[in-house]
Amino acid sequence: MPFGFFKKKKKEEDNTPHYDPSNIRITDIRVGFFLEYNAKTWEVAEEYEYDWGDNEFSYSFLLRSADEEVYLSLENEGELEIVMTDKIRLVKLGEDIDDEIADNGRPPKTITYEGVKYYRDNESPGYYRNTATTPRNESVEMITWDYYDDDEEKAIFIEQFGERDFEAYIGEYVEEYEFSNIIPASEPPATV
Structure with missing residues (x-):
């Protein structure tokens, strides 16, 4: 359920899908x-919404x-x-990383995972919710830290909810052409 690295997407006024059925893109998925x-x-x-404040989602x-x-x-x-x-699992990024966050208010500047060194780049506080199960006014406060490798092709993301509740993700950047045959749902999901 990452991530703070995808910010500044302006929220549309309503949740009605707005896409061209003859040209569905990865940015249209729901x-x-x-x-x-x-x-x-x-x-x-599932779909997760991150509210970064100032009408940035x-x-x-x-x-x-x-x-x-x-x-x-996605970020556009x-x-x-x-x-x-x-x-x-967070412990895979370092046995004491949760203690370091508790003691210092943030994780270390660098993390080495599977032989690759990652550098902390962003720290983003915001609010998180599952769009299908959580009403907007019940979003959960959270903070996320973004790490990138030397080539900025691979990334690690650490999210903190509350004092000692953490989630971690490892990933890589991909291209839109790698996705195909995008088919919409037969009925739009109910939004909360």
């Missing part, structure tokens, strides 16, 4: 859509295939950026 990625068919199972999506779950996040500030991530 819960119930299907798409092809990495030689698999995925269903958009971002979204990520849980995608499910027959045997896997991944998260897709003049150029579309797409990140696919997997959820990982």
Whole structure:
């Protein structure tokens, strides 16, 4: 359910889908859509909204295939950026990382994971909610930290909810052309 790195998307006035049915793009997906990625068919199972304040929102999506779950996040500030991530256990990023956050108010400046060094880049406080199950006025306060490798092609994201509740994600940037056969849901989901 990442991420703070996808900010500044202006919220539309309503939740009605606004896309051209003859030219559906990855930026049009919502819960119930299907798409092809990495030689698999995925269903958009959940949608998460991040409210960064000043009418700035971002979204990520849980995608499910027959045997896997991944998260897709989109940012479009003049150029579309797409990140696919997997959820990982925080302890894999360092045995004492939760204590460091508690003691210092943030995680370390660098993290080495599977032989790759990542550098902390952003710290973003905001509010999070699952769009299908949580009303907007019940969003949860959170903070996220973004890390990137030297080439800025791979990323790690750490999210904190409350004092000691953390989630971590590892991912990489992908291109829009890697997605195909995007099919909308037969009925739009109810929004809260």
